[in-house]
Amino acid sequence: MDLSEYCKSLPKIELHAHLTGSLSDETVLKLLRAKQAEGGANLPQSAEVTIQRGHKRTLEECFEVFRILHCLTDNLSAIKTIARDVIQEFVADNVRYLELRTTPKSINGVMTKNQYIDTVLEAMIDEMKLNTITIRLLISIDRSRGLDDAWDTLQLAKQYAAHERFKNLICGIDISGNPRAGNLVEYIPVLREAKQCGLKLSVHLAEVVNEKETLEVLKTELIDRIGHGTFIHPETGGSQELMQLVKDQGIPLELCLSSNIKSGTVKSAEAHHFSCWRKDKHPVVICTDDKGVFSTTLSEEYKICAETFHLKKTDLRELCLAAVEMTFLSQEEKDRLRQTILKDLDKLTHIESV
Ligand code: 6MZ
Numbered sequence: 001m002d003l004s005e006y007c008k009s010l011p012k013i014e015l016h017a018h019l020t021g022s023l024s025d026e027t028v029l030k031l032l033r034a035k036q037a038e039g040g041a042n043l044p045q046s047a048e049v050t051i052q053r054g055h056k057r058t059l060e061e062c063f064e065v066f067r068i069l070h071c072l073t074d075n076l077s078a079i080k081t082i083a084r085d086v087i088q089e090f091v092a093d094n095v096r097y098l099e100l101r102t103t104p105k106s107i108n109g110v111m112t113k114n115q116y117i118d119t120v121l122e123a124m125i126d127e128m129k130l131n132t133i134t135i136r137l138l139i140s141i142d143r144s145r146g147l148d149d150a151w152d153t154l155q156l157a158k159q160y161a162a163h164e165r166f167k168n169l170i171c172g173i174d175i176s177g178n179p180r181a182g183n184l185v186e187y188i189p190v191l192r193e194a195k196q197c198g199l200k201l202s203v204h205l206a207e208v209v210n211e212k213e214t215l216e217v218l219k220t221e222l223i224d225r226i227g228h229g230t231f232i233h234p235e236t237g238g239s240q241e242l243m244q245l246v247k248d249q250g251i252p253l254e255l256c257l258s259s260n261i262k263s264g265t266v267k268s269a270e271a272h273h274f275s276c277w278r279k280d281k282h283p284v285v286i287c288t289d290d291k292g293v294f295s296t297t298l299s300e301e302y303k304i305c306a307e308t309f310h311l312k313k314t315d316l317r318e319l320c321l322a323a324v325e326m327t328f329l330s331q332e333e334k335d336r337l338r339q340t341i342l343k344d345l346d347k348l349t350h351i352e353s354v
Helices: 003-009 025-037 059-072 076-092 113-130 147-161 184-196 211-219 240-249 257-262 274-279 298-309 313-326 331-353
Strands: 012-018 095-102 134-142 170-176 200-205 225-228 253-255 284-286
Touching: 003 298, 003 313, 003 331, 012 076, 012 284, 012 298, 012 313, 025 059, 025 076, 076 095, 076 113, 095 113, 095 170, 095 331, 113 134, 113 147, 134 147, 147 170, 147 184, 170 184, 184 200, 184 211, 200 211, 211 240, 253 274, 257 298, 274 284, 274 298, 284 298, 284 313, 298 313, 313 331
Parallel strands: 012 095, 095 134, 134 170, 170 200, 200 225, 225 253, 253 284
Antiparallel strands: none
16 A cells, blocks of 8 residues: 555554635635635635645735635535535544534624534534534634623533533533734633633634744643644744643643744745754644644545654554543543544455455
């Protein structure tokens, strides 16, 4: 089996995937056609919203892409379509466990944040019935929207975490959004309350250089997983103090190579912080971030890692398996997932040996 095929066949775990950023070209075209049928004007061409291989955008331009995508996903029918399409694409890429994340949105007279979340959760339930995948949801707080919105989102997450039908599907809170907007330190009280309510926390941290903010947030000892963490390790523009805080707390990092390279926060695959943390045997999980916007798949991310850092197939197996421990599942659910992944890995080894 060549490397591409092998990476595709691996039973994978995806822990960092933003719903709207994950839209494939096909889904974007579907949404555009629906808008055109309604007589919408000034619609973007698909080429404007995906970043093809070898191309780059600044982080600011990426956030402009999200704004365009949000215009195409401004109703419940579109939300249903995107949730289903994205999940099915992860299934087709052999993802066995998916932690999806999304920012609840409301549009006057069109949809409430509750309806938005209900629609995503119903799509998750439907797709879990039809496919061999387990899916959980992280509700995202957008750091550019201010503290009132963050408290509002936390209330919503608490409501769903206690919901009769949906409570098992909500596994935590994500803080994301333009890393140059707002100050994460102001969100610490929200994080503290979320943690007290039993919600797990994945926080985008040090995606751009911001030592002061990163330090304050790490010192709270509230964070369960770090998104990106690009400028934490001293070898990639962080500091000894930041790295030690992460290591002492054993916080896993969600690493998204194509995203960081294409948005220009990391110069090249070789310069990616994956190698520093791996060398130190710190827990890391390979993720896509926004598979649509960055025109990638989880298999492709594994392949880039393998080629860049000379990983063997056994290393890739270990990365898949190690990701089980980094999920926000209960111990019992992790045990079950580990069995599934192990069984699939054994099958793969068998196929390779014949
Ligand atoms: C920070 C990001 C991101 O929530 O509408 N998002 N936040 N850094 C990134 N690196 C490139 N990529 C995506 O999905 C889109 C939203 O996810 C966050 C942004 O807030 C973006 O608006 P949802 O489903």
